[in-house]
Amino acid sequence: MKQKQKPRILVCNDDGIDGEGLHVLAASMKKIGNVTVVAPSEPRSGMGHAMTLGIPLRVKRYTRNSRFFGYTVSGTPVDCIKVALNHILSEKPDIIVSGINYGSNTATNTLYSGTVGAALEGVIQRIPSIAFSLTTYENADFTYAGKFARKLVRKVLRQGLPADTVLSVNIPNIPEQEIQGVKVTAQGKSRWAENTIERDDMYGNPYYWLSGKLQLLDDDLSYDEYAVRENYIAVTPISIDMTNHDALQDIRCWKLNK
Amino acid sequence: MKQKQKPRILVCNDDGIDGEGLHVLAASMKKIGNVTVVAPSEPRSGMGHAMTLGIPLRVKRYTRNSRFFGYTVSGTPVDCIKVALNHILSEKPDIIVSGINYGSNTATNTLYSGTVGAALEGVIQRIPSIAFSLTTYENADFTYAGKFARKLVRKVLRQGLPADTVLSVNIPNIPEQEIQGVKVTAQGKSRWAENTIERDDMYGNPYYWLSGKLQLLDDDLSYDEYAVRENYIAVTPISIDMTNHDALQDIRCWKLNK
Incomplete structure (x- = not known):
């Protein structure tokens, strides 16, 4: 019987190669797949979907505690995904995970987030992609977030994701037993x-x-920011199609051809 | 009778303060309103919704041909909008226009576009905002684009925009008489x-x-990129809400609490 191949997992973030959440996420993913880490050489928070034009990018092998850990790219999270897919990986990954970000990526933060940006780039390249964030800037404990990430990645590897859609996952920074659910x-x-x-x-x-x-400004558990403040993990499907489809018909009535 | 006040118009772009399309747009807007130009000090194409964290921003007055033209910000298009609203303008503008970008911002370009990013930031700040792009990288003629921008801005000032929505406008680089419509x-x-x-x-x-x-990859005139290739102006409503609402119910069936 042919042994089933382990999934190929590409790990990225926006806090940079030294980000604690990146190391927790990579360690968690190594338990279920063959992991390649490609991350910005410096912290690149708030970069959204920025890519680097007009400046060339450098790629370096990164060693930590005398062991090879991954690659750095001298650019944005989106650059990391592009360079990883075009130059570093010999095969397309089965999934891309981004994070675990230091700080929440709920509400309009979604637009500014480099963590989400990397995952959106993965979906543009037609690879299932998930962004993970821990909703704190202090006393971060990534332990449970890493564990939940593994559970969700296993599920997505089995059943895929809706077309053109990233999952953006925000995990409260509280002990596992205090999490109210998903x-x-x-x-x-x-x-x-x-x-x-x-x-x-x-x-x-x-x-x-x-x-x-x-x-x-959110008022119930159907919104990400409210849910995390109430100690739930928020899982938000984010689309690369930013069209306001509901508005199309209205604007067609504006008679712009007149 | 009290004279009706001219609309306050904030003009930004991502090609930087020297961008030809910015000057055409500003000149066009001056015919209908009181214009303030706040643009990146350098070209910042491909910056998407990036903002600058960890580095302070500088603001400078910019003079061209011995006349004051506007302000430069040493950051991204999104930074320009934030600094303009917080530090440069004494009153909230009635509308923000971004562009005219050199090159198309159709399809997935929407996510990478700093021109669209600036307009999205305007809508986050609850100001009607429009992004304009000319779909070429060579032999650009912004004349008709500037004229169409004025027509559309007049309309939006009258009737507003759908909530949380930017208009992203892509204009083919052809003579006015060859434009097939909107x-x-x-x-x-x-x-x-x-x-x-x-x-x-x-x-x-x-x-x-x-x-x-x-x-x-588009196959009919209901998509921006196909429409501009067929010599139409494409007007696309882009939402700051990136949720894939259609996917919510499906993912709720995944039983993530188990």
Whole structure:
């Protein structure tokens, strides 16, 4: 009997090759598949679906504790996926996992997220892809997130994903026994209250930092941000088709040809 | 009788402050409103919805032919919108226009486009926003695109836009009389056939350029890329909600709580 081949799993993130969540995710995936890690050489949070044009990319082998761990790309998470598929991997992966991100990727964060960006690029290249985020910026414990990622990846490897769709998974930073369950959610309406900070440099010239705080505007468990605040894991199907299909007919009535 | 105030129009792009399409768009908008230009200090194509974290932003006044033209921001198109709304404009604009981009933003290009990114950021901030692109990389003639932009902006100022929705407008680079009309379209399925290029530097070390060619996978005029190739202007409603709503029920049947 021919032995069943282990799935090929490509692991990426946006926090960069040293991101703790990347190492937890890679270790978790190694229990079920043949893993290749390709990650940005530097932290590239907030890069959304950016790709690098006009500057060439460098690829390096990355060693940690004297052992080969993976490859770095001197670009964005999307660049990592493109370079991995075109130059690093000899065969198409069975699945791409991105993360585990440090900080939530709910609501409008979905658009800014490099973690989600990498997964969307995977789906554009027709490979099932999942983005994982831990909803905290402090005292992160990725243990349960890594375990849940493995469970979900096994399921997706068995049954696939809806066409043109990424799963964006947000996991609360709480002990496993406090997790209330899993909710399949929509991208929430919550958004950043902007609070850009102005400072003066040593010459008295101003510079600006982007800042802000995510305001909860969702009101039930059918939305990702509300669900994670209520200690649920939120699993959100995100499409590469950004068309507002409901609006097509309305706008056709505008008579733009007149 | 109180004089009706002219609309406040914020103009941005992703090709940077020197982009020819930005100057055509600004000139066109000045005929109908009070215009403020805030654009990246350098070309930032392919930046998608990226924002700048970890590096402060600089804002400069930009003069061309000895006349003040607008402001530059040392960041992405999304950064431009955030800084404009928080630090440059004293009042919220009535509309944001982005472009006119050099090159088409149809199909999956929507996700990579900084031009669309700026407009999406406007809609996140609850300001009606439109992205304009001329579908060529050579011999660009922005004349008719600027004229059509003004016509569409007038219409949107009158009647608004569907909630959470940008219009992404792609205009063929042909004389006005050859334009077949306007189609309200969905984001097409066309995508880049990747063709990343490997080169060696002077030390024999490889580097990589992202490259490729957009393959036509759309088959009728209800899709943006097909419509522009048939010499129509394509107007596509793009949502900041990326949820695949049709997939929610299916995934709920996966019993992820088991």
